[in-house]
Amino acid sequence: MYVKNDNDAAKNASQPRRAAGVPGKSGRAGGHREGHVVDRIGWLRAAVLGANDGIVSTASLILGVAAAGSRTADIAIAGTAGLVAGAMSMAAGEYVSVSAQADTENAEIARERGELAADPAGELAELAAIYVARGVDEPTALVVATQLMARDALGAHARDELDLSVGARARPVQAAFASAASFMVGAAMPLLAVFALPVTLLIPGVAVASLLFLAILGAMGSWAGKAGLWTGTLRVTFWGAFAMAATALIGHLIGTTV
Template sequence: MRALSSHRERHVTDRIGWLRAAVLGANDGIVSTASLIIGVAAAGGQVAAIVIAGTAGLVAGAMSMAAGEYVSVSAQADTETAELARERRELTDDPRGELAELAALYAARGVDDATAETVAAQLMAKDALGAHARDELDITPGARARPVQAAFASAASFTVGAALPLLTVFVVPSTSLVRAVAAGSLLFLAVLGAVGAKTGAAVVWRGLVRVTFWGAFAMAVTALIGRLIGGAV
């Protein structure tokens, strides 16, 4: 019997957890901090007030992103753990029923009954819990929830993203601050969208346009509100 030749492929599903958190954090850092700076500047705030507001937004946002990611991803991880524990008990209490259940899943996908039962038996002989986790619960090792990783990725990426528009305040004249922060932030967002799409093996232009559009919309709304409030007070 001829041995099966190995065919190695590179997939990006193992990046899903940290990539989502990193892109979300960096995008939120750029958009929220740039919008905050533009809003305060449009309201007539002095440079010192803008720097304080931007710095406070950076620190508070990074902590909020870390806490929010940790809590939400922990809830997902707890659910996955509970489901795996339940499946482990069922495999102990009713192995034949679990075998039939797994075979039925393969049969529903188009495999004939005899082959489905054979495949299910072989997979369960090697790793019963892994087979059920993957094919019944849709839980794979590369996509498992990692709360600490997600929290650190979100906080770090938010800090980097927020630092970009904040640093712009120190290098441009106050008279052109709003335009410079807006233009720089849109450039950063475009790069972020392209890099995120490229890392995730998605369409680059689509990720770029999506991120840039919503960033521009958020900054425009904040600038408008800042001008209205600044004129009112």
């Protein structure tokens, strides 16, 4: 019969133990995997904004022109012009605004690079103070700051002092293309309804179809961002309905007076 002796116990104690229910190494320590989506923020915001603006602005334009008593051909021309002009405007506006954000970020990083070169000890103390303010004791904070700065001083300060992460950095070209493409897709939906519906059903048909598209867009945006499904869906649909109703009312009032 085998009897476990002290040498066996010491040998077993020296081996790393695997926690119950925790898998071994699989690319991360302890096999722990998380599904964060912070790296999607830039393009997701631009895509949702573009598609939402495309649906709302084009549908509102179509309903406003239709409520004024215009012909189907005039409504289609107005909707097409709105699609092209809106897509170009979204791309240009997004590129300019995100470029300004990128310029600010680059200027901050350049300033931080100069401060690291001029006063590394002061920057080390500043980084350690940030960790202390977050609840880390001073000795540990100093050790962590020293190790992080030894590996990537600028990256550590950009992340923890300037709150600039790689996944959330501004990308003007990506944002411009995402906004323009998503606007065109969104705008095409109510515009296609103009060609598919008879004149008698044009106004209610475009309104209902646009609200349905907005609800789908809100749900897709919430799903992609892993946020509350109903909150995003209702928010997008409500403001879209409000914009279309206001534009249709104005178009009707102008159509009856001109």
